[in-house]
Amino acid sequence: MRAVFTIWNDRIAPVFDVAGQAILIESENGSALSEFRMALPGGTVMEKVAFLAEARTDMLICGAISRPARLAANACYIEVYSFIAGNVREVIRACLEGRLRESAFAMPGCGCKQGCHGRAGRGGGRTG
Amino acid sequence: MVNKQKDPVLFDSTSAILESISDGVFTVDLDWRVTSFNRAAEEITGIPRKEALGRLCSEVFKSSMCEAECALQRTLKCGKPVINKSGYIIDSEGDRIPVSVSTAVLRDGKGSVIGGAETFRDLSEIAALRQELEGRFRMGDLISHSPAMRPVFDLLPALAASSTTVLIQGETGTGKELLARAIHGMSPNSKKPFIAVNCGALPDTLLESELFGYKKGAFTGAIQDKPGRFALAGDGTLFLDEIGEISPALQVRLLRVLQEHVYEPLGATRSEKTNARILVATNRDLATMVKKGEFRQDLYYRINVISLELPPLRKRKEDIPLLVEHFVERFNRIQKKNVTGFTPGAYSLLMAHDWPGNVRELENVVERAFVLCTSKWATPVHLPAELTGSRPGFAETGDIHSAKRVMEEQSIHGALKHNNFNRAAAARELGIHKTTLYRKMKVLGLPLPEQNGRTTPRA
Numbered sequence: 001m002r003a004v005f006t007i008w009n010d011r012i013a014p015v016f017d018v019a020g021q022a023i024l025i026e027s028e029n030g031s032a033l034s035e036f037r038m039a040l041p042g043g044t045v046m047e048k049v050a051f052l053a054e055a056r057t058d059m060l061i062c063g064a065i066s067r068p069a070r071l072a073a074n075a076c077y078i079e080v081y082s083f084i085a086g087n088v089r090e091v092i093r094a095c096l097e098g099r100l101r102e103s104a105f106a107m108p109g110c111g112c113k114q115g116c117h118g119r120a121g122r123g124g125g126r127t128g
Numbered sequence: 129m130v131n132k133q134k135d136p137v138l139f140d141s142t143s144a145i146l147e148s149i150s151d152g153v154f155t156v157d158l159d160w161r162v163t164s165f166n167r168a169a170e171e172i173t174g175i176p177r178k179e180a181l182g183r184l185c186s187e188v189f190k191s192s193m194c195e196a197e198c199a200l201q202r203t204l205k206c207g208k209p210v211i212n213k214s215g216y217i218i219d220s221e222g223d224r225i226p227v228s229v230s231t232a233v234l235r236d237g238k239g240s241v242i243g244g245a246e247t248f249r250d251l252s253e254i255a256a257l258r259q260e261l262e263g264r265f266r267m268g269d270l271i272s273h274s275p276a277m278r279p280v281f282d283l284l285p286a287l288a289a290s291s292t293t294v295l296i297q298g299e300t301g302t303g304k305e306l307l308a309r310a311i312h313g314m315s316p317n318s319k320k321p322f323i324a325v326n327c328g329a330l331p332d333t334l335l336e337s338e339l340f341g342y343k344k345g346a347f348t349g350a351i352q353d354k355p356g357r358f359a360l361a362g363d364g365t366l367f368l369d370e371i372g373e374i375s376p377a378l379q380v381r382l383l384r385v386l387q388e389h390v391y392e393p394l395g396a397t398r399s400e401k402t403n404a405r406i407l408v409a410t411n412r413d414l415a416t417m418v419k420k421g422e423f424r425q426d427l428y429y430r431i432n433v434i435s436l437e438l439p440p441l442r443k444r445k446e447d448i449p450l451l452v453e454h455f456v457e458r459f460n461r462i463q464k465k466n467v468t469g470f471t472p473g474a475y476s477l478l479m480a481h482d483w484p485g486n487v488r489e490l491e492n493v494v495e496r497a498f499v500l501c502t503s504k505w506a507t508p509v510h511l512p513a514e515l516t517g518s519r520p521g522f523a524e525t526g527d528i529h530s531a532k533r534v535m536e537e538q539s540i541h542g543a544l545k546h547n548n549f550n551r552a553a554a555a556r557e558l559g560i561h562k563t564t565l566y567r568k569m570k571v572l573g574l575p576l577p578e579q580n581g582r583t584t585p586r587a
Contacts, residue, residue, distance in 0.1 A: 020195065
């Protein structure tokens with residue numbers, strides 16, 4: 001599993017569409033195997049999504065994300081956990097332990113609505 | 129705010145004002161935590177005040193400016209307010225809301241800085257109005273106010289509503305795919321996939337498997353089923369660009385799909401049905417190809433149910449300023465620049481050029497100017513040699529007189545060329561008298577062409 005966390009100031013970056021940095025964690029059975037820090041492309045949001053797809057990202061954990069960007073990520077088989085806020089280390093730990101949906105990591109105003117603070121499934125036909 | 133503890137009446141009235149205005153207002157402390165959040169801020173962001181208070185402002189506001197261009201941070205750093213900076217916020221539904229923000233330093237009664245205040249205005253309505261005004265000229269990403277494009281725009285809504293096959297013709301770079309996307313975007317199936325295939329970019333066998341897909345075991349290496357573009361398009365739209373490039377064998381298969389809406393993936397034993405709408409495009413003259421036997425007549429009639437012709441840019445030069453404005457806006461956004469536009473001198477050159485590469489060439493020229501331009505205005509010096517007539521002296525000065533001169537030279541040369549060097553016809557095209565043309569050519573130092581439209585060119 002390859003999960004990308006967009007980051008800013010040691011926290012999850014508030015807006016994916018303009019995020020400049022990310023951490024890629026490779027994990028297996030809830031344990032991190034490796035970690036890379038990377039710069040995201042500065043162009044359009046579609047370029048960021050294409051970059052993540054190129055990096056064979058399975059899961060994106062980010063703050064606010066615009067609908068076209070989320071749909072594009074889903075179309076690239078990337079599972080999106082959006083409207084997440086918090087210290088990046090705590091979020092990574094929660095992700096590995098399967099606790100991302102805890103309200104402690106919800107951005108303000110994103111506690112319960114569909115498509116907000118949480119998973120937006122993959123768009124393609126791939127499973128797993 | 130300053131005297132709130134001292135003067136409860138003032139505090140109450142300040143609160144009442146803040147609650148009644150339509151601009152969103154929030155304040156932060158020195159740790160960037162939200163300390164107040166007015167009613168309009170709740171309405172614009174969709175975030176209840178109780179959820180916003182105490183949280184980091186970037187995680188409440190979720191703006192395009194937060195990470196790299198925070199106006200409040202700049203204000204607190206240099207002490208100067210920021211007025212009407214544009215950007216967008218993202219609401220919980222993922223909608224981008226255009227906003228303009230203004231910021232100020234927040235001080236206590238003793239003058240010490242205790243945080244910052246940000247006001248923001250929802251510009252959605254203005255953006256919608258602007259779009260409505262531009263609506264006369266815009267459908268999807270197609271932009272024009274040229275009469276030459278009017279027939280295309282007039283037909284678009286009806287075409288979008290039907291499921292007929294449409295043939296889009298036009299020179300390279302005129303925006304055939306944009307037109308196809310506009311038809312799809314306005315159609316009832318706009319939420320369904322839009323799949324574009326460039327038929328000229330793939331060898332025949334690959335194109336066949338790309339279009340129709342294949343079944344596991346159909347050939348060596350086919351280790352699993354692969355859906356083709358027809359299957360991927362589903363109930364949406366399949367756009368076949370450069371249709372004139374496909375082989376006669378593939379033309380037969382395509383004809384069958386268009387007639388019967390069924391096809392067989394490679395290696396399949398059963399036919400599959402397609403409901404995709406087919407749009408095709410070409411920059412070749414299919415009618416001539418049919419006459420020469422290079423394109424099947426029956427397929428030509430099948431795809432030519434309705435045909436749209438996109439005029440080349442040289443026949444709709446009045447669109448150049450509109451397109452340039454559109455590209456300037458886009459490249460400012462993409463390249464995070466603040467270029468205001470092109471100087472009159474540069475515009476003259478843009479208008480004088482013939483644009484053989486059409487809108488795509490114009491887009492590339494604007495992008496090139498953006499790369500080179502470090503000031504607010506792009507000048508002739510930022511344009512490529514084919515537009516400036518390779519006159520470095522002119523390009524360096526870039527003044528309006530030089531631009532006028534180059535424009536006149538290029539216009540005269542272009543008109544002579546279009547009219548087979550017949551000077552009377554060139555003068556008519558330019559809208560000037562023949563003697564004025566001679567005089568201008570003399571002033572500009574242009575030699576009289578040896579060929580004059582009545583004589584045949586020398587070998």
